[in-house]
Amino acid sequence: MKKQEGLIRSVLYKNLMEDYTPFPLDKKLAVKWAAGLNVPRGGRVIIYTSYMYQMASVFKSYEKYVPTLGSLGKSRILASIGSRFIKPSDEDVERSVKILQNIYRMVSRVKADVGYLYEEEPYSGSLLYELGFLDEFKEYGRKVLQFFREKGVEEIITVDPHTTNTLANLKKYINFDIPFRNYISMIGTVKGSGKFVMHDSCLYSRFLDMYDTVRDKAKSAGIELIEDPTVTGKGVGFCCGGPVGPLNDELSNNIARARAAALKSVYENVLVACPLCYVNLEPYCNVRDLAEVIE
Amino acid sequence: MNWVELISMVSAGNYNEVESILREYPYIVELADHLREQKMKVIENLGTYVDITMRNVEKLGGHAYLAKNKDDARKIAGEIVGENKTVVFSKTNAAYEVGLREYLESRHNEVWETDLGEYLVQISKGWPTHIVAPALDMTREDAAKAVRKIDPSINENSKVEDIVAAVRKFLMTKYVKADVGITGANAVAADSGAIALVENEGNIRIDTVMPQVHISITGIDKIVPTLRDAMDEVMVQAAYAGIYPPTYINVTAGPSSTADIELKRVSPATGPKDFHLILLDDGRMDASQNPDLKEALLCIKCGRCYFSCPIYRILGKDWVSTKSPYNGPTGVMWNYITNKDPWPASYCVHSGGCKEVCPMKINIPEVIKYIKYMGSKNL
Ligand code: SF4
Numbered sequence: 074m075k076k077q078e079g080l081i082r083s084v085l086y087k088n089l090m091e092d093y094t095p096f097p098l099d100k101k102l103a104v105k106w107a108a109g110l111n112v113p114r115g116g117r118v119i120i121y122t123s124y125m126y127q128m129a130s131v132f133k134s135y136e137k138y139v140p141t142l143g144s145l146g147k148s149r150i151l152a153s154i155g156s157r158f159i160k161p162s163d164e165d166v167e168r169s170v171k172i173l174q175n176i177y178r179m180v181s182r183v184k185a186d187v188g189y190l191y192e193e194e195p196y197s198g199s200l201l202y203e204l205g206f207l208d209e210f211k212e213y214g215r216k217v218l219q220f221f222r223e224k225g226v227e228e229i230i231t232v233d234p235h236t237t238n239t240l241a242n243l244k245k246y247i248n249f250d251i252p253f254r255n256y257i258s259m260i261g262t263v264k265g266s267g268k269f270v271m272h273d274s275c276l277y278s279r280f281l282d283m284y285d286t287v288r289d290k291a292k293s294a295g296i297e298l299i300e301d302p303t304v305t306g307k308g309v310g311f312c313c314g315g316p317v318g319p320l321n322d323e324l325s326n327n328i329a330r331a332r333a334a335a336l337k338s339v340y341e342n343v344l345v346a347c348p349l350c351y352v353n354l355e356p357y358c359n360v361r362d363l364a365e366v367i368e
Numbered sequence: 369m370n371w372v373e374l375i376s377m378v379s380a381g382n383y384n385e386v387e388s389i390l391r392e393y394p395y396i397v398e399l400a401d402h403l404r405e406q407k408m409k410v411i412e413n414l415g416t417y418v419d420i421t422m423r424n425v426e427k428l429g430g431h432a433y434l435a436k437n438k439d440d441a442r443k444i445a446g447e448i449v450g451e452n453k454t455v456v457f458s459k460t461n462a463a464y465e466v467g468l469r470e471y472l473e474s475r476h477n478e479v480w481e482t483d484l485g486e487y488l489v490q491i492s493k494g495w496p497t498h499i500v501a502p503a504l505d506m507t508r509e510d511a512a513k514a515v516r517k518i519d520p521s522i523n524e525n526s527k528v529e530d531i532v533a534a535v536r537k538f539l540m541t542k543y544v545k546a547d548v549g550i551t552g553a554n555a556v557a558a559d560s561g562a563i564a565l566v567e568n569e570g571n572i573r574i575d576t577v578m579p580q581v582h583i584s585i586t587g588i589d590k591i592v593p594t595l596r597d598a599m600d601e602v603m604v605q606a607a608y609a610g611i612y613p614p615t616y617i618n619v620t621a622g623p624s625s626t627a628d629i630e631l632k633r634v635s636p637a638t639g640p641k642d643f644h645l646i647l648l649d650d651g652r653m654d655a656s657q658n659p660d661l662k663e664a665l666l667c668i669k670c671g672r673c674y675f676s677c678p679i680y681r682i683l684g685k686d687w688v689s690t691k692s693p694y695n696g697p698t699g700v701m702w703n704y705i706t707n708k709d710p711w712p713a714s715y716c717v718h719s720g721g722c723k724e725v726c727p728m729k730i731n732i733p734e735v736i737k738y739i740k741y742m743g744s745k746n747l
Binding site: 075078079082203205206207208275276278279280302303304306307309311312314315316317320321327328331332335 | 384675676678714715717719733737741743747
């Protein structure tokens with residue numbers, strides 16, 4: 074494990090400092106959602122995806138990729154992307170396009186002229202923070218802050234819990250002073266339907282104080298949420314297993330399986346509000362993202 | 369039932385139990401908040417509180433020792449106990465931390481754990497799974513198989529009641545001949561040198577009264593300013609462990625004593641003639657001076673955070689044990705404090721449930737993040 078951690082740190086750090094991405098990724102796929110909507114390039118206010126929805130399945134399998142990434146030179150890695158190496162499936166890409174387009178439309182109803190940095194968007198550095206590489210996290214965070222400033226960004230709208238939490242920690246550690254907000258707490262009246270048991274994102278519910286925000290948004294949209302305090306209570310909410318994936322895929326899957334079993338004991342359909350929760354739980358239960366059921 | 373199913377069931381049970389206790393006895397939450405403040409006062413000034421505590425233990429006619437590390441603690445206890453004695457242990461994490469049972473056994477002493485769960489762990493040569501329920505991973509069948517070694521009338525069809533009775537019968541023969549009783553302490557009152565212990569089985573009460581020598585070994589983090597705080601700590605610990613009211617709360621202040629003649633307090637009386645308190649440092653003093661780590665010392669070992677932890681609920685004792693008697697989220701912190709081992713922290717998925725359920729409101733994920741960071745410096 075120690076070896077794996079060391080390898081991840083060097084691969085991550087190297088890629089981020091060179092390219093602003095955690096691994097070499099196909100940016101055409103990552104920006105596809107925005108091209109379809111003619112989202113303005115750049116701007117004062119930006120929507121910040123940090124590649125989370127687009128690359129969730131790759132993040133999940135990071136453990137698998139890291140040893141190869143660590144041993145390959147950059148040109149060979151890039152070549153292998155071209156030959157379908159580190160790439161989400163078409164189905165995953167299409168899903169993320171729909172989700173991000175829906176989020177953008179909901180955000181646009183309350184905020185005009187929201188832009189996007191397209192291929193230039195930097196990854197937030199969540200993985201560095203979550204794996205405890207705090208020195209590298211701070212260093213990379215300063216680089217990201219500087220980049221946003223150079224691009225004239227004055228306000229950021231996040232779409233997932235990991236990026237939101239990362240910005241909150243950059244604020245704490247390096248005085249990241251660009252205001253940011255999560256889309257769920259800013260969108261206005263939305264419509265939705267369905268009956269679900271909510272699997273809370275750990276970060277939204279227990280670190281960003283959004284346990285009620287997410288529920289209220291879903292319920293006000295018309296979604297019925299089934300609760301069981303021993304499964305969906307704030308203190309016992311459990312994790313999807315995602316964060317330990319880069320270190321131990323099997324452990325991550327075992328957590329996901331146990332969580333899915335608990336959720337299914339409450340109701341058959343599960344609602345999440347995080348791309349990593351989705352990819353982790355999806356093999357074990359029927360799961361939808363909040364941004365797939367409200368509009 | 370496999371471990372994951374078992375712990376899911378137990379966790380839900382604990383959650384409901386604690387919630388109902390807190391509804392029925394709302395003063396517990398107030399006690400917990402006050403206790404946090406009182407414990408913080410000690411952490412901020414640990415050296416002074418250790419001195420005050422030791423002075424007050426001596427004033428009562430007891431003996432107090434400060435053990436710097438595991439080796440020190442084993443030696444101090446070893447000298448008090450001597451060789452070829454019968455020793456009864458009640459569940460004590462500090463003793464586990466220093467490997468005291470094995471050490472005393474190596475010095476030709478007969479040593480028995482008397483807490484039922486701990487006893488089952490001992491006779492099956494295992495390692496505690498949970499800080500409050502050491503044999504949590506053992507089924508009735510597992511327990512029967514273990515107890516059959518000391519009572520052939522027990523078999524896989526025996527009822528839980530019969531298994532418990534067989535252990536009781538066996539341990540009674542050890543209590544009556546025990547020379548030394550060794551316990552931990554849930555809290556140590558600096559103002560009086562008294563220790564407080566909470567339990568349900570009654571074994572601690574016997575261990576602290578029957579043998580003529582009582583040794584309490586506990587961490588310096590267990591010191592609280594006053595005896596009132598010590599009583600608060602045992603009540604809060606019991607409530608958050610999910611058993612309230614606890615069946616027994618024991619206070620020991622020095623060796624047994626009487627003031628029945630001319631109201632003059634003399635020792636010993638019926639109970640132990642000697643009381644020894646071994647206060648264990650083993651990394652705690654350093655932790656109290658480390659702003660990123662010191663909150664961990666607030667832990668009252670109620671074991672509630674274990675149930676909220678996804679990693680513990682999958683890995684069980686394979687996570688932190690057998691390096692440390694402390695497991696789960698608090699175990700990650702305590703294994704680092706006492707063994708300087710950062711690696712179990714790497715698995716933390718920062719689910720954050722631990723901090724939500726902790727009666728001491730310890731920001732456990734934040735402490736673990738620091739430990740992860742310290743580990744990453746050595747990659
Ligand atoms: S960290 Fe908190 S919840 Fe966990 S054992 Fe200690 S006091 Fe109990």
